[in-house]
Amino acid sequence: MSRVGRLLAYGTVAAVLGAALAAPVLAPRDPNALxxxxxxxxxxxxxxxxxLGTDDLSRDVYGRLIHGTRVSVSIALxxxxxxxxxxxxxxxxxxFAPAWLRGAMMIFADVVYSVPRLLVVLxxxxxxxxxxxxxxxxxxxxxxxxxLSRILYRAAVAARRAxxxxxxxxxxxxRVRIAFSHVLPAxxxxxxxxxxxxxxxxxxxxxxxxxxxxxxPRPTATWGRLLDDAGADPLxxxxxxxxxxxxxxxxxxxxxxxxxxxxxxxxTAEAK
Amino acid sequence: xxxLLEVENLRxxxxxxxxxxxxxxxxxxAVAPGEVVALVGESGSxxxxxxxxxxxxxxxxxxxxxxxxxxxxxxxxxxxGEPEFRDLRGRRIAMVFQDAGAALNPVMRVGEQVAEAALxxxxxxxxxxxxxxxxxxxxxxxxxxxxxxxxxxHELSGGMKQRVMLAIALLLKPSLVIxxxxxxxxxxxxxxxxLSLLLELQRESGTAVLMITHDLGVVAETCSxxxxxxxxxxxxxxxxxxxxxxxxxxxxxxxxxxxxRLARPVPPG
Amino acid sequence: MTxxxxxxxxxxxxxxRSAGLFARSAVTAVEDVSFEIARGETLALVGESGCxxxxxxxxxxxxxxxxxxxxxxxxxxxxxxxPEPMRRLRKRMQVVFQDPYSxxxxxxxxxxxxxxxxxxxxxxxxxxxxxxxxxxxxxxxLDxxxxxxxxHELSGGQRQRVAIAxxxxxxxxxxVxxxxxxxxxxxxxxxxLALLEHLRDARRLTCLxxxxxxxxxxxxxxxxxxxxxxxxxxxxxxxxxxxxxxxxYTRTLLDAVPVSDPRDPRALRGQQAERAQPxxxxxxxx
Numbered sequence: 001m002s003r004v005g006r007l008l009a010y011g012t013v014a015a016v017l018g019a020a021l022a023a024p025v026l027a028p029r030d031p032n033a034l035x036x037x038x039x040x041x042x043x044x045x046x047x048x049x050x051x052l053g054t055d056d057l058s059r060d061v062y063g064r065l066i067h068g069t070r071v072s073v074s075i076a077l078x079x080x081x082x083x084x085x086x087x088x089x090x091x092x093x094x095x096f097a098p099a100w101l102r103g104a105m106m107i108f109a110d111v112v113y114s115v116p117r118l119l120v121v122l123x124x125x126x127x128x129x130x131x132x133x134x135x136x137x138x139x140x141x142x143x144x145x146x147x148l149s150r151i152l153y154r155a156a157v158a159a160r161r162a163x164x165x166x167x168x169x170x171x172x173x174x175r176v177r178i179a180f181s182h183v184l185p186a187x188x189x190x191x192x193x194x195x196x197x198x199x200x201x202x203x204x205x206x207x208x209x210x211x212x213x214x215x216x217p218r219p220t221a222t223w224g225r226l227l228d229d230a231g232a233d234p235l236x237x238x239x240x241x242x243x244x245x246x247x248x249x250x251x252x253x254x255x256x257x258x259x260x261x262x263x264x265x266x267x268t269a270e271a272k
Numbered sequence: 273x274x275x276l277l278e279v280e281n282l283r284x285x286x287x288x289x290x291x292x293x294x295x296x297x298x299x300x301x302a303v304a305p306g307e308v309v310a311l312v313g314e315s316g317s318x319x320x321x322x323x324x325x326x327x328x329x330x331x332x333x334x335x336x337x338x339x340x341x342x343x344x345x346x347x348x349x350x351x352x353g354e355p356e357f358r359d360l361r362g363r364r365i366a367m368v369f370q371d372a373g374a375a376l377n378p379v380m381r382v383g384e385q386v387a388e389a390a391l392x393x394x395x396x397x398x399x400x401x402x403x404x405x406x407x408x409x410x411x412x413x414x415x416x417x418x419x420x421x422x423x424x425x426h427e428l429s430g431g432m433k434q435r436v437m438l439a440i441a442l443l444l445k446p447s448l449v450i451x452x453x454x455x456x457x458x459x460x461x462x463x464x465x466x467l468s469l470l471l472e473l474q475r476e477s478g479t480a481v482l483m484i485t486h487d488l489g490v491v492a493e494t495c496s497x498x499x500x501x502x503x504x505x506x507x508x509x510x511x512x513x514x515x516x517x518x519x520x521x522x523x524x525x526x527x528x529x530x531x532x533r534l535a536r537p538v539p540p541g
Numbered sequence: 542m543t544x545x546x547x548x549x550x551x552x553x554x555x556x557x558r559s560a561g562l563f564a565r566s567a568v569t570a571v572e573d574v575s576f577e578i579a580r581g582e583t584l585a586l587v588g589e590s591g592c593x594x595x596x597x598x599x600x601x602x603x604x605x606x607x608x609x610x611x612x613x614x615x616x617x618x619x620x621x622x623x624p625e626p627m628r629r630l631r632k633r634m635q636v637v638f639q640d641p642y643s644x645x646x647x648x649x650x651x652x653x654x655x656x657x658x659x660x661x662x663x664x665x666x667x668x669x670x671x672x673x674x675x676x677x678x679x680x681x682x683l684d685x686x687x688x689x690x691x692x693h694e695l696s697g698g699q700r701q702r703v704a705i706a707x708x709x710x711x712x713x714x715x716x717v718x719x720x721x722x723x724x725x726x727x728x729x730x731x732x733x734l735a736l737l738e739h740l741r742d743a744r745r746l747t748c749l750x751x752x753x754x755x756x757x758x759x760x761x762x763x764x765x766x767x768x769x770x771x772x773x774x775x776x777x778x779x780x781x782x783x784x785x786x787x788x789x790y791t792r793t794l795l796d797a798v799p800v801s802d803p804r805d806p807r808a809l810r811g812q813q814a815e816r817a818q819p820x821x822x823x824x825x826x827x
Contacts, residue, residue, distance in 0.1 A: 163638055164646040170602055171658045171707065172631030181657075185648045308810070314726035315697075459589035459753065460797040468809050486727060489799025493809045512803045530731035532756035533801035537784045 009257035012250050020073040023066045031067035031221045034058050043237045053239035055229050064229075065243055068221035075137040075206050075222070080198035082141025083148055084191060090145065091152030092187070095160060096179065106153060113146035121209060130217045136209070140202050148194040152187055159186035189262050196259035200252045207248055223248050275302035276447055276480050277326065277344050283337035284321045284330065284504075295321040295334065297504035305447060308474060308481045310491040310512070312527070313501035319484050322501070323450045326482070327367050328357045345447065363393045366441035368470075370453035372433035376425040382436045383409065383421025389443045408439040412469060431462035438470060445477040452484045467494055488531045492516065500524050546577035546613075547715055547747045548601070548634075553610035555596045570596040572771040574610070578715075578764070583741065583748040585762035585779070587755060587794070593771040594751050598717050601749070602636055603627060614715070632662045635708035639720035641700035645692040651678075651703055652688030658711040677706040682736060698729035702736070709740065716741075717749045722757065734761060755798050759783055767791045 019026060035041030035058030044054040052061040094105040120143040125131060131139070159165060165182045173181070203223070209215030210224025218225070223244050230240035284296035296318040303309050313319040324330045326342055328349060342349040345364065349357065361367075369375040377385055386405035387398070395401045402421075410417035412435040425433055434454060441449050454470065455463040471494055474481050483495055491498050491512060498515045500508040500523065508521040519525045555571035571593040578584045586594040600607035603619060612619040614634060622630060638644040645654055655674045659665045665673050675685035681702040692700055701721065708716055718737065722730045738761060741748055752758050758765060759779060766776040767790065775788040786792045800808045 162646075163640055163643040166604060167636070167638060167644045167704070167707070168646070168657060170604060170631060170636045171661065171711065172628045173657060173661045174628060177661060181649075182646055314728060460755075460799075461589065461793055464797045464799070464809070471809055487799065488727070489801060492801060492803040492805070493799050495803075496810065516803055526728055530728040531801060532727075532730070532754060532760065534756040534759055534783075534795070534798045536795070 005257065006261070009254040009261070012254035013258065016069060016073060016247070016251050016254075019066050020070045023070040027060075027063035027066040029060065029063050031064045032059065032219045035060075043240075045237075046239055052243050053237065055226075055237075055240055056231050057229075061226070061239060061243060064221040064226055065223075065247065068223050068226050068244070069247070071133050071216065071220060072203060072206055072223040075133050075140070075216075076199045076202045078134065078137035079140040079144065079202040080195050082138065083145045083198040083202075084195045086141070086145035087148035087152055087194065088187070088191065091149040092156050092179075092184070094149075094153050095156035095183070106150065109146045109149050109153075112143075113150075115143070117143045117205065118209075121214060125214055131215060133216050133220065133222070136206065136215055140205060144198065144201065148190075148198065151190055151194065155187050155190050156183055159183040162186075192262035193259045196255045196262060200255035200259065203248060203252055203255075274305075275343075276305045276307075277303040277482070278342070279322070279326065280341040280343070282322060282325060282340045282342065284318070284325050284340075285335055285337060286321075287333050287335070294504050296325065299501070299504070299506045301499050301506060301509060303448065303480050303482055306474075306478045306480055307497065308471070308483060308495045310495040310498040311482055311484045311501060312486065312488065312491055312498055314486055314527075316503065317501040318504040319501050320452055321504075323367070323452055323482065323484050327361060327365055327450055328352070329367075359393070362389055362446070363444050364446050365448045365450065366444075366446040368434075368437050368441045368449060368451040368454045370457055372437045372457075373425060373430065375437060376433060378425055381422050381424060382414075382428065386421070386436065386439050386443060389440050393444055404443065405439070408443050409436065412436070412439045412442075412473070413465075414439075429462075430458055431466060434458060434462075434466050435469065438466070438473060442473045442477060442479065446479055448480045448482065449474070450482045450484065453486070454483075455490065456485070456487065463490075464493075470494070488516075488527060500527070545579045547580045547615055548578040548749070549611075549613040550577070550597070550601055551575050551611045551613075553597060553600055553612070554608045555593070555600045555605065556608045557596070569771055571600065571607070574768070574771070574773055576766050576773065576776060578747055578749060580714075580747055581745055582764055583750055583762045584764040584766060585750045585752060585758040586766050586768060587752055587758055588768035589753060589794075592768040594768050595719055597768070598636075598719055598749060598751050602631075602634060602717060604636075629662070632658070632711045633713050634715040634717070635711065635713040636717040636719060637701070637704050637708050637721040639723050641697050641704055641724060642692075644704055645700055647692055649691075650688065651683075651690050651692070651695070654692075654703060655688070655706045655710055658707060662711055664711065673710065674706075677710055678703075680709070680740070681706045682732075696729075697725055698733055701725060701729075701733055705733075705736070705740070709744070712744075713746070715747045715749070717751065719751045720753070721750075723752065723754065730757075737761065755783070755795060756801075767794065 035054060038058040041054050041058035042056060044050055046053045050060050050062065052065060055061055055064070090105065090109060094102045097105065117140065121139055124139050128135060160183055165178060168178055168182055206215055206222060207224035207227060210222050211228045213228070215224055216222050226244035227241065230237070279302070280300050282296050282299045283294065286293045286295050299322060311319045311322065321330065321334065325336055326349065330336070336350060340350060352360070376382065383402065383405045386408055387401040390401040390404050391398070406417050406421050409421055414420045414432060414435055428436065451470065455466050458466060467490065470481070483490065485491060495512050498510060498512050499506055500521065502523050508515065508519065508524045510520070515524060516528065519528060553571055553574040554569065557568045557570050559566050574597050576584060586597065588594050596605065599605045601612050607620065614630065617630065619630065652674050655677055656670050659670045659673060674688055678685050678687060683699060683702050683706070687695070692703070695703065721737070722733050725733060734757065740746065750758065750762050762779050764777070765779045765782050766773045767782070767788065768774070769790045775782060775786065775791045782791060783795065786795060
């Protein structure tokens, strides 16, 4: 990708993270607070006072978007951290395990992979009634580690069998050093890529679940909640749809770019 | 005396990350009809880039510099449109690659791949193309060719795969075959069989061969003339006999000195 | 000879098994292979691809498990050693692999690669290790300044020199050269071969030289064993085996080596009527 694309991607990620961190400063008002006159202030188009307009309940869309960013990004980061941690532990343990256990662990990962995430969320929902953002993050994390664990497992097995690792073994390098010096460094690009992809997957997933009313409950602002709040007739108030959608799309595209960028330096180093 | 192939001042540049790299830096040579010529060089010498330029298969990162000319059977290949070039490829110029396993289509039966060469160049009758393919596979020494024609590449050994490559390349009796390290991936015993077959087929059809190799043993075995390349330049062009017994360029002498030679007891007779 | 052998292999058998979920397969790569290498000798294990020569060497080094047989190194039963003594024994037996591109860790600098043996066997550390790495690099014909480079910054020949320096760092007595020069360009191959010969003589190394190129083998080895389909079919001093091969396969192998002179009557092109073709080419002069 071009230098401009790279700048855009990293800029987007920095802006989103910045908004999430500094939400109380950037939008000091309660995101759930109604306007001074809820009837008059409904569905106001963007103006100086409300840069992104107001919603059906007269709430300021800018404030809700900023605070929604905080919640959505937190969910995505917690879920991605869980996905990476579990996938890493599972994949590398399997790679170093004896052959019979290795097979069993990967079959278990495939079973986890085959359970639809929606089903997991719905079944947790029947137990808890409603999902706090943290719970949703954990559920998405627990449901999403399997594909990455397979990728990391493959990479670890390949690194273990690489001629350079065999050379180290022939040199008398012990198992622990083989693992830390020869196998784990080979996983680094996959870990970075996996983390970025996890964020890119969880963000639209949270938005969709919340939009359909089975994600984060009302009135907490998230990106999905904002889309839901656009209501049944969004065409009359385009700002209710356009701004959250643009933020979601930009973030997902930026994370996808970061993911492919994670591999890029390795490729140029080995291209010669 | 008309040359089959004339390469004149060929310059090929690869676009690198930092700067452009000249892979071929002004190379001129000619190949006569029916001749077996070696293009010798080590990695990075530009021998493969030269071959790919002739057959028009240089990748997008490479460009042929203005001033270069490649004439084949009286036509300037560099001015040829892609459809005309495609018609030439396989019919008049064929290529044999080093790694037959990678060059053959893994999901297509080998017989079909040989027949395809006939079908893309005007043969309408599928049954006839298939019969041609089986006959050619038999000619290149595939045992039980009628049955083996139905095999997929992975079911064949490396030597057999290279025989299939030769069958494809020589099916339409092209006037030039470019063989890029055709036997370097093979074991010595198989290498000798494949080289011997290549020479037989070449003589039968009067095809000229441009043999690209790093192996002077292969040159001594099969070629009558040799071109030595180093870092994109042609440093020596001589008959193979002169090359081995009166090398002129220091690099040629270096190559000869480095060549592993098997000292053998003098054969009886 | 038994008394002076540094390495002795007896009745070695290696079976490659692959166990998938639905299918298992087993291929016997090495069957009843026995040989000895006396101190200071170089034994060449030759044969075509798939003949089992590399599997035999890997089993000898205990890089892959073997199914039968014994390996004795300087009186020690190698196959019976516990992991820790085995790890220590590795200091005395080293290996250089064929592919200089994949046998070096692409994420490690040359200095780290060469020093790894010193570190794991606690032979040197800090400045002493650095000095040792520098002298090793010099010994194999590299610039000590190359320590800071990554493998991809080096040519194939330079990488193979790094692999040799890594093996020599622990000061081994025995070294396995597994097709160590096969992937190199001809001129580079000759240089690395000369380096190996020099190092072997200077350090009095015992070598197992695995190769398919008989001309290369003839230059460097003192003894040779010819393998075919997992078994040794002929073995003996190199001159004896190459000059008067007794086994049919050895003869086939020797006959298949390309001639080194176009005037040689065995050359393929000479075997059929030579068609006179005038030379048309002109060397490029600019």
